[in-house]
Amino acid sequence: MDELVDVNGTEIWVESRGEGPTVLLIAGLGDPAEAWQAQMDGLSGRYRLIAYDNRGTGRTPLRDEQLSLAVMADDAMGILKALDVENVHVASFSGGSMVAQELALRHPEFVRSLVLVSTWAREDAYLASVIRFWRWLATEAPDAQAMLEAFLLWIYTPRAHNDGTVERIIHEMLQSPHPQSPEDFQRQLEAFTGNDTLERLSRIAAPTLVLAGDLDIVTPPRFGRVVAEEIPGAAFEVLKGEAHRPFQESPEAFNARVDAFWQAVDGY
Template structure:
């Protein structure tokens, strides 16, 4: 992955797929790394030019020791788009990536052609608050390795964890080896818990798909229902199985659903939308 200078940090990014058409930004969640999208990348790249990146504080991007916020992450992504001359793009955001998408679609409407909010939220509910507080406590008390070891519990349904134990063990080892510091991990959790997306939602005018699995314990379906209710014209799609990592657990369903939505909102269609 090449490196882009965005001013006070450098972001690792990757561009794959077709050269023509409106690009698609695949924006990861709390983990922040582009590799999250590996099960989906081939399908998306066959139809679109796809841009992925490691968030600041994750992967091979700058590990800045600083307070983090969703708004900071949105500004970083906007600066990356500027650095790469991406004027307008579809944005597919997972969890925190969806929160980033809310900020960009509301504050930079000319830059976001359409929006997919997958397993995301605007208002921290009691369930999500408990999950994130537990992860933060685990980080403080047991350290970085156990923080990463617990991640699959929040992301995947039990049957997926049981069926993919060895693969998940490799993922945990890689995440631990490449982990940012405990202070960055905690600051990113704090920034996510502080996010209030409700003021942004009425300002989002682009076509929006809200997607969630019913067995998601981190951002439960009511969080997605709220997004769909508060964003004008948004469409809510629920599916029974997939938990918080639906795109990895049920990649065929995810790819088909999101790519069909993107096909409905080409550059020409989106630009004609009032």
């Protein structure tokens, strides 16, 4: 089911597939719901999966309102209420993992478990420099293709660049009928910037799995390790040979891992 859901006056594009325990998928910077296509395809036989376009991405507009993690977390909550969902497993990625942290802190009664992929809690000077470069890149790249070629160098493994995967992804993004504007990219990036959840993570009670790629140069495993150390009982795993987007580059292994985690949480 694909539909526009009204959340606090903004129509948010939502896609839902499958039946079973509900999983909310929260995407990262610039990603529409389709970023989770391999999960929607691979896990919908066991779960009801809900993915959506964050404000400023895909089919969801970003108006003049101030965008923040709190707003984005309340958007996620609004989607769940609109769809009459009482509680969910949450899987999230990069900037979306910051939204997921905020969702679990602001609305803990709705979060059955958390999967945080390529996550962090507090920026250091390195990550702040990466973000400043991306902000510059969005407006100074000569065209959309050059911007994507530079940006995705940070995101995927060398194998994905060498085997043509990144070239295919760039082509698909350039052909999208709903491209993200440089302005919306920057505003969304700003919402993910400067946040600090470190001192509050101990309040998260939901079972949590933190995953990090050992080749991730944006959020190296040290970021995820800190998050897992602060969330009571959280598990932390480093995925060998993976970079910032393991759920896209190695979807079968990723899907199997999160499926096992959710089954353990649900007591299967």
